Amino acid sequence: MKHTHLGEFEELALLIVGNLDGNAYSISIKNILKQKTNRNPSIGALHTALSRLEKKGFISSKEGGATTLRGGRRKRYYTITAAGRRSLDQSFQLRSSLYLTLPKLSHEG
Amino acid sequence: MKDNQLHNDTPPQWPLRLLMRFCPEAHHEMIEGDLLELYRERNNKNRTLNNIRYIYDALDLTWRSLSFEKIKTKPFNIAMLKNYLVVSMRHFLKNKSASLISIFSLVISLTFSLVIFNYVEIEKSYDSYIPDVEDKYRMIFDIYGSSGRNVHDAESPAPFAPFFAANIPAIKSYIRIFDQRNIILSNPGLQSTKIAFLGWTDPDILNFMGIEVISGSGKIEDQNSIMLSKSIAIRLFGSVSNAQGKTVRYNDVKNLEVQGIYEDFPFNSTVRLEAIGAIDVLQELIPTYYENGENWGGYSFHTYYKMNPNSDYRTIIESFKAKYEDRFDIDPENLPDEYFVFDLINVADIHLHSDMGSEMTAPVSITKLNLLNYLAIIIAIIGWINFINIQSARVPERIKEIGVRISLGANALNLRLMFLVEYLLICVFSSVIAIGIVYWSTTGFLYELLKIELPIFQLGLLATITLLIGTFSASFYPAIVASRLIKGDVIKTIKNRKTGRLRNFMISLQFAISLFLVVFTLTINQQVEYMHSLDPGFDTNSILVIDGPTTQSNDDLNKANQFRDELNGLASVDLATFSTLAPGKNKGWEGNLPSRDGDNSSFQKVSLVNIFPEFFKIMDIEVTAGRIPQGPQQSESLPRVILNETAVLGFNWTPEEAIGKKVGYSNDAVVVAVVEDIKTVGFQDQLVPMMFIHDHVYFQQTTNDYFLAKVNSTSILESMGHLEETYSNIFPDNDFVFNFSNELFQSQYQKEVDFNRLVMTFSLLSILLSLVGLAGITTYHVILKRKEIGIRKVLGSSINNILILFIKKYFYLILISGSIGLPIAYYISNDWLNNFAYRIDVGFLLLTAPLALMIFLVCLIVSFTSLNAALVNPVNVLKEE
Numbered sequence: 001m002k003h004t005h006l007g008e009f010e011e012l013a014l015l016i017v018g019n020l021d022g023n024a025y026s027i028s029i030k031n032i033l034k035q036k037t038n039r040n041p042s043i044g045a046l047h048t049a050l051s052r053l054e055k056k057g058f059i060s061s062k063e064g065g066a067t068t069l070r071g072g073r074r075k076r077y078y079t080i081t082a083a084g085r086r087s088l089d090q091s092f093q094l095r096s097s098l099y100l101t102l103p104k105l106s107h108e109g
Numbered sequence: 110m111k112d113n114q115l116h117n118d119t120p121p122q123w124p125l126r127l128l129m130r131f132c133p134e135a136h137h138e139m140i141e142g143d144l145l146e147l148y149r150e151r152n153n154k155n156r157t158l159n160n161i162r163y164i165y166d167a168l169d170l171t172w173r174s175l176s177f178e179k180i181k182t183k184p185f186n187i188a189m190l191k192n193y194l195v196v197s198m199r200h201f202l203k204n205k206s207a208s209l210i211s212i213f214s215l216v217i218s219l220t221f222s223l224v225i226f227n228y229v230e231i232e233k234s235y236d237s238y239i240p241d242v243e244d245k246y247r248m249i250f251d252i253y254g255s256s257g258r259n260v261h262d263a264e265s266p267a268p269f270a271p272f273f274a275a276n277i278p279a280i281k282s283y284i285r286i287f288d289q290r291n292i293i294l295s296n297p298g299l300q301s302t303k304i305a306f307l308g309w310t311d312p313d314i315l316n317f318m319g320i321e322v323i324s325g326s327g328k329i330e331d332q333n334s335i336m337l338s339k340s341i342a343i344r345l346f347g348s349v350s351n352a353q354g355k356t357v358r359y360n361d362v363k364n365l366e367v368q369g370i371y372e373d374f375p376f377n378s379t380v381r382l383e384a385i386g387a388i389d390v391l392q393e394l395i396p397t398y399y400e401n402g403e404n405w406g407g408y409s410f411h412t413y414y415k416m417n418p419n420s421d422y423r424t425i426i427e428s429f430k431a432k433y434e435d436r437f438d439i440d441p442e443n444l445p446d447e448y449f450v451f452d453l454i455n456v457a458d459i460h461l462h463s464d465m466g467s468e469m470t471a472p473v474s475i476t477k478l479n480l481l482n483y484l485a486i487i488i489a490i491i492g493w494i495n496f497i498n499i500q501s502a503r504v505p506e507r508i509k510e511i512g513v514r515i516s517l518g519a520n521a522l523n524l525r526l527m528f529l530v531e532y533l534l535i536c537v538f539s540s541v542i543a544i545g546i547v548y549w550s551t552t553g554f555l556y557e558l559l560k561i562e563l564p565i566f567q568l569g570l571l572a573t574i575t576l577l578i579g580t581f582s583a584s585f586y587p588a589i590v591a592s593r594l595i596k597g598d599v600i601k602t603i604k605n606r607k608t609g610r611l612r613n614f615m616i617s618l619q620f621a622i623s624l625f626l627v628v629f630t631l632t633i634n635q636q637v638e639y640m641h642s643l644d645p646g647f648d649t650n651s652i653l654v655i656d657g658p659t660t661q662s663n664d665d666l667n668k669a670n671q672f673r674d675e676l677n678g679l680a681s682v683d684l685a686t687f688s689t690l691a692p693g694k695n696k697g698w699e700g701n702l703p704s705r706d707g708d709n710s711s712f713q714k715v716s717l718v719n720i721f722p723e724f725f726k727i728m729d730i731e732v733t734a735g736r737i738p739q740g741p742q743q744s745e746s747l748p749r750v751i752l753n754e755t756a757v758l759g760f761n762w763t764p765e766e767a768i769g770k771k772v773g774y775s776n777d778a779v780v781v782a783v784v785e786d787i788k789t790v791g792f793q794d795q796l797v798p799m800m801f802i803h804d805h806v807y808f809q810q811t812t813n814d815y816f817l818a819k820v821n822s823t824s825i826l827e828s829m830g831h832l833e834e835t836y837s838n839i840f841p842d843n844d845f846v847f848n849f850s851n852e853l854f855q856s857q858y859q860k861e862v863d864f865n866r867l868v869m870t871f872s873l874l875s876i877l878l879s880l881v882g883l884a885g886i887t888t889y890h891v892i893l894k895r896k897e898i899g900i901r902k903v904l905g906s907s908i909n910n911i912l913i914l915f916i917k918k919y920f921y922l923i924l925i926s927g928s929i930g931l932p933i934a935y936y937i938s939n940d941w942l943n944n945f946a947y948r949i950d951v952g953f954l955l956l957t958a959p960l961a962l963m964i965f966l967v968c969l970i971v972s973f974t975s976l977n978a979a980l981v982n983p984v985n986v987l988k989e990e
Contacts, residue, residue, distance in 0.1 A: 027143060044166060047173065047177065051176075067146075069146050069149055069150075071141070074138055
């Protein structure tokens with residue numbers, strides 16, 4: 001996946017999937033998002049993002065873990081792929097390199 | 110899915126339904142779960158607010174889901190498959206009888222169809238081994254007379270091949286084979302063997318046929334040489350290397366040096382020469398006939414041509430005609446009384462399409478092969494129908510299992526896959542068993558049963574396709590039926606009219622086929638019996654036929670007389686003779702003979718027989734006109750002949766007129782007597798015109814000689830030992846083979862008897878499979894209706910009423926089958942009977958008796974399977990309601 005665009009919300013979701021390390025499914029991702037960013041995205045928005053990420057090959061999914069709370073329906077667990085990880089690395093490098101060359105604001109004052 | 114007790118609150122259903130309509134199916138489960146989980150996490154707060162949020166989420170998801178990717182779900186993984194296999198095995202073992210019925214019917218039907226397909230495949234492969242077979246043709250030789258075609262033969266006169274090859278540029282090369290049967294080759298003083306086919310041929314035959322030469326040059330030109338096939342060389346000399354260069358003695362008249370050894374002709378070859386000699390040897394053996402290869406009239410040579418590639422055989426046939434007319438000054442506008450027509454048949458077509466006389470290997474009709482193919486396909490289909498019917502009828506048994514699987518998260522695809530795995534397992538298992546049986550019984554009972562010969566087993570294209578398609582379709586259909594249950598509509602599935610209708614249709618089809626086969630079997634059987642019952646015109650029981658020897662020495666006639674006298678000397682023999690006709694075995698040799706009656710000369714095909722006067726006494730044939738000559742034969746003067754009534758009629762004479770007339774046999778012959786007709790072969794054909802030749806008895810150079818004896822008591826059997834000893838003293842190297850004429854007549858009907866056996870096997874098979882299938886279905890049908898039976902009994906039904914209820918349905922089905930199957934049976938049976946000159950009619954009884962039998966059997970099976978259910982105490986079935 002060369003130069004695939006990664007939206008801001010998608011990037012966040014991807015980071016959280018990586019962080020949850022095997023326990024990432026829609027509701028857990030949503031909870032972390034809510035906790036860390038104070039944003040409460042709709043479940044639909046989240047699924048759209050996850051669906052796109054999967055299409056881009058940054059995450060992969062498998063089904064499992066049905067609970068009674070879910071009425072016996074299985075969850076879909078997401079894991080980050082190597083491509084996803086690389087994309088995050090690139091994004092981080094780009095941001096940090098740009099950040100480091102940011103001119104100081106002090107003379108203005 | 111119903112909610113469970115932990116969570117009483119349920120969100121409104123409609124948004125979910127809307128969502129499910131638009132969202133790709135692969136996401137359904139996850140999204141449903143997510144929505145429910147979210148809803149329940151908020152459960153303890155305000156309910157209305159919760160519902161609103163739920164509705165918002167659902168609607169939000171609905172429109173967003175339109176852009177969701179269709180994710181590729183992996184429909185299975187190893188663990189799941191393993192589970193399916195385990196469950197299949199358990200299920201299989203849990204209900205052994207039903208599983209065995211399924212497997213049994215599949216195995217039986219597959220085995221039989223595989224055998225047939227294998228057979229057909231082999232028959233169709235005949236001669237395909239010959240290199241460039243598409244350019245190789247065999248000449249067909251026809252002789253036409255004023256009454257039409259009199260001769261249609263695979264053999265043609267020798268000089269035509271070199272003549273045509275020299276004058277028609279499209280012909281690249283030619284090969285002629287004079288095939289001689291049942292001759293004796295010996296390794297002088299050590300070993301002798303009877304061989305079925307010896308060919309006197311043009312030099313390059315092995316190359317033409319693509320037969321590998323093991324040693325020697327592979328070309329036969331030298332008149333003192335012979336080439337042997339590998340197996341004959343081994344039989345005579347022990348090994349191939351021993352045989353090369355040795356001397357073999359041919360029929361005790363000629364020594365030949367073994368010039369080469371070749372690989373045996375393949376089993377699927379119409380030409381199977383075991384030894385090959387040069388064609389010019391015939392000048393030495395039958396000089397008056399061969400005429401140095403210049404006999405343009407006598408037809409005894411299988412003539413093969415290799416054409417230039419891409420030449421059109423039709424233009425070659427036209428060239429044949431043109432060159433022939435040219436050579437013999439024939440005016441096509443004014444054809445002579447007797448003229449030749451030449452035609453071609455591709456070598457690869459000979460075995461299946463030949464309708465000519467004198468084929469080296471008896472051809473198989475393509476119609477018979479196609480019929481066999483149809484029968485095999487029918488049997489295969491019946492097997493699949495059984496499988497589909499039984500398995501789909503058993504699906505409701507598994508409602509609970511399906512329910513549990515769904516609640517544990519199985520989706521439609523999973524369940525379909527589960528059933529597919531299970532059915533595939535049974536189908537594959539059955540296929541393997543069937544292939545095994547076919548393979549291991551290559552020459553065993555199955556082939557005996559079907560009366561077909563199979564040298565090898567090979568899985569042909571049609572067989573493979575049948576196996577694969579059949580197996581898969583038989584697995585898919587019940588799997589789809591099973592997965593309908595996933596929609597939760599169990600009852601609807603069971604009562605599903607469409608499925609029921611389809612099943613009924615399939616049952617009717619099975620029984621229609623069975624009925625057709627039974628009627629056809631009975632027709633064949635009755636026809637054979639009818640032919641047996643007809644009177645051939647003489648007492649078949651009292652005629653003893655002893656096969657003549659295969660010899661070619663100068664004192665053959667003396668030896669034959671010696672053995673005849675031996676027979677005459679027995680007390681149990683009234684009179685003995687020898688002739689070229691064995692009553693019940695053959696009808697003589699054929700010739701196209703003209704009458705010589707002034708200008709009114711007409712040709713007809715006549716069966717010619719060499720006899721002595723005693724022949725008519727032995728056979729008890731009455732003389733209609735004239736007198737049978739007595740006394741010695743006069744081979745020098747005009748030969749005297751005797752015609753039968755059919756022959757006289759064919760020449761447009763009355764019996765009285767015929768006496769003294771001449772016919773164009775040899776250099777003309779004179780008719781001295783007319784005798785009544787007798788039937789010497791089976792009643793498949795009309796009476797044939799016959800001519801008995803009195804003055805030409807050559808007891809040599811033919812293998813169609815027989816000793817005939819009229820016996821008067823069974824004590825003849827006690828003399829057999831003595832006779833055999835005398836026989837082998839007079840004719841060393843020959844086997845003593847004897848039959849009574851009635852036995853020979855029976856073997857005339859062997860073809861029909863074999864065919865009958867074949868069709869009977871299939872009809873029994875078809876009935877067996879259909880009944881087994883029916884038993885399988887009704888067993889389950891009855892289980893499903895246990896409660897209905899209980900209620901009916903409570904309301905006062907008797908056991909009889911209940912049985913009738915079940916039987917009624919199938920009774921109607923059989924009637925429907927009859928209305929389909931019987932007209933077809935009538936049509937096909939009649940069509941088959943039209944092949945016979947003496948035939949029965951397909952009567953009312955022949956059609957209705959099988960129907961009655963079928964109804965009886967079906968009633969028996971249905972009452973048997975439903976009796977248990979009908980006897981059950983209604984309390985036991987209904988107590989849980």
